[in-house]
Amino acid sequence: MPLVVMDYVWTQTETTLYINVPLKGTKAGKVDIVCTDDYLKVHFPPYLFEAFLFEPVDDDRIAVRVANGCAVITLPKRTNKVWEHLMISTDNKEKMEIRQRALLKYHEKLSSESISKAAKQQADNKYALETVIKLEKEERDSIQKIKDAEQEKTTQELAAWHFRQQQKAEQDVQLKLQSEKARSRQLRTETERQKCGPSDQEKMKLDQRSNSNAKSKKAQDELPPPRHRGNIQVTFTPRIFPTALRESRLPEEEEWLRKQAETWRNVDVDDLKDLKEEEGNPYWLKDKGDKCFATGDFLGAVNAYSLAIRLMGKIPALYSNRAACHLKLRNFHKAIEDSSQALDLLTPPVPANAAARVRAFVRRGSAFCELQAYPEGLQDFLAALKIDPNNEALLVDTQRIRDIIQGSAVNPASETE
CATH class of the missing domain: 2.60.40.790 (Immunoglobulin-like)
Structure with missing residues (x-):
């Protein structure tokens, strides 16, 4: 009923x-x-x-x-x-x-x-088939035209090549005859010269050639010796940034260095002096923590995020990601504390940080639910749902908390940013 x-x-x-x-x-x-x-x-x-x-x-x-x-x-x-x-x-x-x-x-x-839809589908299929057949026929005709044109062009080129080869053969025969005639004349001339001896003009050319060879040999003997080799040392101005110095980016670099100096003034560097250069960069530490979280090394991720927070404690993602690690390690009170700190830094609430605020609310609400403080957890999930009302996972988790407000805890999934 x-x-x-x-x-x-x-x-x-x-x-x-x-x-x-x-x-x-x-x-x-x-x-x-x-x-x-x-x-x-x-x-x-x-x-x-x-x-x-x-x-x-x-x-x-x-x-x-x-x-x-x-x-x-x-x-x-x-x-x-x-x-x-x-x-x-x-x-x-x-x-x-x-x-x-x-x-x-x-x-x-x-x-x-259903009948009209089937008829329409059949008509559409028929029209599509006819269109495909028509397009294929047009494509075949176009390919055939291209083949015919290429075949005609190849035939013309082959006929022209045969004609050029024939002309070249005739020219080669004529050149061969001319070269044989010139060789025979040269042989007759040399024979006559050997019989009569060298002429005065030829003797003058031989003397000039010998004088020229003597002058070139003397000039080579007078060339100076090569210079001694050496090394030129080139040094560059030391820079903090790994890129080349550009005048247009100089104000931005100076502003970044000023902010870094202000941050380091607030950090006790005595116990951080043994760190490597990259380990003193909070953004490098955040990436390191993200990789540790992805591989399941949650304690390593907590250590990386904690050191990054000591160096620069104004990054909301560091607190939110450390809260996700504490959830995995079942340190629920610390997860609530870090999520609250992240929400305090994510002010004012603007569209640019909406996703980060949703993650922080979900992680704090999950920690409350694990501690069986379901009303507080429900408030956080409702706050996240107000920011992202179309989130299917949030809708499901919120409904589950409402359904088990007197039962066991909810553990929605949370990942790092």
Whole structure:
């Protein structure tokens, strides 16, 4: 026997009717809603809401929205006027007839919609297939045209190459004949020269060539010896930053050095003088703590975050991440303390630090729940949910705390930033 929902709310205008049905913790996927022109049913086991409408509505324009634990049904009226009541007053027999008629009409509507949807899907598939076939045919024709053009171009290039090769062969034959004729003339000339001896002009050329060789040899003998080698030492101005000095970035570097100096004035460096250079950087320590947390070394992560806080205690992420480590180590009081410190530093609340504030609230609320202080934990989760109302995990965890406010603790998951 279903439980009838009586705490529904309905409002109306002259054109539209609004019905708000609370779902009592039921998920949207488990709600069955049937609505026709004169009948409305909202079924979420074990609860049932039925409405035999006072006048008919336009069932083609009905809108249903399920969110935030309630179902809101918008029913456009067929006639523009204000109803006196939401439901008609009738006996059970007539209600049964209206219910059966409405369910039959609803199933017929679903069947027709399914048939029309299938027909539309088939038409779309047919159109898509025809379009693909057409595109493939056009692509094949285009490829064939490109092939024909390339084949014609290759044929022309091959004919031109054969013609050039033929011309080159003819030129080679002519050059070979000319070279043979020149060689034969040179042989005849040398033979005649050997018979007659060298001429006066040739003797003069030989003397000039010998004089030139003697001068070049003398010039080589007079060249100075090479210089002695040596090394030139180049030094650079020492810098704190690993990058090259740029005049445009000089004000930013000086501002950073000034802030670092102010921070170190507040730190007792006597017990930190043995640290390496990178271990004195709080941002390097934060990355080190994040890596330790990811590998399950929660004590190492706590040590890294604690040293970074000693060096620069104005970074909210250090406290929030250390709170996550304390949650893993079940140091719940320390987790509450670090989460509260992170929330104090995350002021003023702006959109830029919204995600960090959500994490801090969740971690503090988780610690409260582990200590069985469920009201305080619920307040923190509600504060986180107010910042991020669309977070599914927060909605689930908040509902669990409400459900077990008299039972065991909640342990929502938390990770480092």
